[in-house]
Amino acid sequence: ASLNSMMQANGKLYFGNIIDTNTMQGNEDGVLKGEFGMFTPEYSWKWNRIQPEKGKFHFNDSDAVMEWAEANGKQIRGHTLVWHQNIPDWVDAITDKEDLMKVIKDHINKAVGRYKGRVYAWDVVNEVFNEDGTFRDSVFYRVLGEDFIPLAFRTAREADPNAKLYINEYNLDYAGPKIDAMLNLVHRLQAQNVPIDAIGSQTHLTSGRVNEVPAQLKRLASTGLDIAVTELDIRIKRPVTPAKLQQQKGEYALVTKGCLEVPACVGISMWGVSDQNSWVKEALPAFGAPLMWDGNLRRKGAYGAVDGLLRKG
Numbered sequence: 001a002s003l004n005s006m007m008q009a010n011g012k013l014y015f016g017n018i019i020d021t022n023t024m025q026g027n028e029d030g031v032l033k034g035e036f037g038m039f040t041p042e043y044s045w046k047w048n049r050i051q052p053e054k055g056k057f058h059f060n061d062s063d064a065v066m067e068w069a070e071a072n073g074k075q076i077r078g079h080t081l082v083w084h085q086n087i088p089d090w091v092d093a094i095t096d097k098e099d100l101m102k103v104i105k106d107h108i109n110k111a112v113g114r115y116k117g118r119v120y121a122w123d124v125v126n127e128v129f130n131e132d133g134t135f136r137d138s139v140f141y142r143v144l145g146e147d148f149i150p151l152a153f154r155t156a157r158e159a160d161p162n163a164k165l166y167i168n169e170y171n172l173d174y175a176g177p178k179i180d181a182m183l184n185l186v187h188r189l190q191a192q193n194v195p196i197d198a199i200g201s202q203t204h205l206t207s208g209r210v211n212e213v214p215a216q217l218k219r220l221a222s223t224g225l226d227i228a229v230t231e232l233d234i235r236i237k238r239p240v241t242p243a244k245l246q247q248q249k250g251e252y253a254l255v256t257k258g259c260l261e262v263p264a265c266v267g268i269s270m271w272g273v274s275d276q277n278s279w280v281k282e283a284l285p286a287f288g289a290p291l292m293w294d295g296n297l298r299r300k301g302a303y304g305a306v307d308g309l310l311r312k313g
């Protein structure tokens, strides 16, 4: 039984992972198709890929990802529409309110409209907060303040009334000003009847700092929205040792159990298959071995822990 089918047997919608042009025909293809049911495009659906120049849209790679999913009976979580990273310079340079609102609406209408009725969800806004709970600096916040968030959600809802609309963020894994700010923002959006359906907790974790995850998932669920673990990996401070891998096993089980125990948690998505191809390798070289398969695509103890937990049901 696949992780996806066992997750469904436990009353959830999916167990997912990432996909993109670099992995669609790669050596992970078999594991991706065999284990996972929901896929998040790793980079080809981001603004700098879809609209690198104003008014010029490139959908070749994003179409290929959508067609790969449909050809293999898989679903897609669109990622991501409004994010401070991977923004072309022409967007970053905008200073006029009306101009930026028009540009945001146009981008969302084109990107969401193209896959209308074909995607399960969209990460509408991504990573809007600093660690201290203040809003992160971005062209969106600089020019429009917090208003870019309701604008993005309302536009996405009109463009695809069926897609689940997410706000997605990292480091919501422990109590502190960032998750407090997220909860307060969601309450403000709900009070304004902004069409937000769910909160995505990326869950990029550091081994040894995992224990609060279940409690924080419960807090996110207290908003009444769906929640999901959207980008799971648990990186280990180097050197990676058998004892640390043993600890990681328990941590993968704890996060999975944390989602199983919260009815509002619809599913878990991983951010990669093999340790070899993880973003952690380049971005955080002091850490390693964050995923459930090793560099030779052998299942790690982490896989066994999750598999065992889901089988127990």
Ligand SMILES: OC[C@H]1CNC[C@@H](O)[C@@H]1O[C@@H]1O[C@H](CO)[C@@H](O[C@@H]2O[C@H](CO)[C@@H](O[C@@H]3O[C@H](CO)[C@@H](O)[C@H](O)[C@H]3O)[C@H](O)[C@H]2O)[C@H](O)[C@H]1O
Residues within 6 Å of the ligand: 022, 042, 043, 046, 085, 086, 202, 231, 279, 283
């Ligand atoms: O940073 C990790 C997470 C954090 N949360 C949000 C989530 O979206 C983010 O994911 C990472 O987000 C990063 C920025 O978009 C992605 O990095 C992109 O990853 C792509 C594929 O490797 C890179 O594209 C390749 O770049 C190469 C050199 O520039 C080119 O030669 C390749 O043709 C091109 O495909 C992009 O430059 C690089 O920006 C990572 O794959 C992806 O794992």
